[in-house]
Amino acid sequence: GDSVTQMEGPVTLSEEAFLTINCTYTATGYPSLFWYVQYPGEGLQLLLKATKADDKGSNKGFEATYRKETTSFHLEKGSVQVSDSAVYFCALSDTGNQFYFGTGTSLTVIP
């Protein structure tokens, strides 16, 4: 069945450091891929998405490229800020009827 595997956390970085959070997926079809972010005490917010192979999703300085050959959708940001501290979830949706989420990666950015 469909599934998402995310790199284990927690991740702690200094401000302005480079961020990579790895995500790989397994799907029987051609899913859309997503990154969601969850700030403390809040619901999940869509960060970016890609709907087909080689698409690059981007938002707020974050980027992820849909790599079908490696079944990956790694999240990157060139220079993190303290305000980026949150839990990040990789997710896929094949049919649009439900999403499959990874376990989440907690990011803490220290000044």
Add this chain to the structure above:
Amino acid sequence: DTGVSQNPRHKITKRGQNVTFRCDPISEHNRLYWYRQTLGQGPEFLTYFQNEAQLEKSRLLSDRFSAERPKGSFSTLEIQRTEQGDSAMYLCASSPSALGYGYTFGSGTRLTVV
């Protein structure tokens, strides 16, 4: 505010009691979803509605769980005879019908069964 609204934000109940949560989706969204999130895990799909029709249910949704969406507007999720294992964050999301738009999530209802 045009976001997804969930009530209550927190619920503490004794084991064996029934609880009901409410979700008000974004008004123009046809689809409504319920997910459960336990500590340290990603959300897990429970069920979804297209307008008032419940189209899919996860095997996680035992007989003690029931969801409704009368008139295709707000939705309720009821848990009967709660168990400690039901303690989790229950998330509601809504979306337009087209795939690829992603969901808009509510802030969730945190259930604690004591």
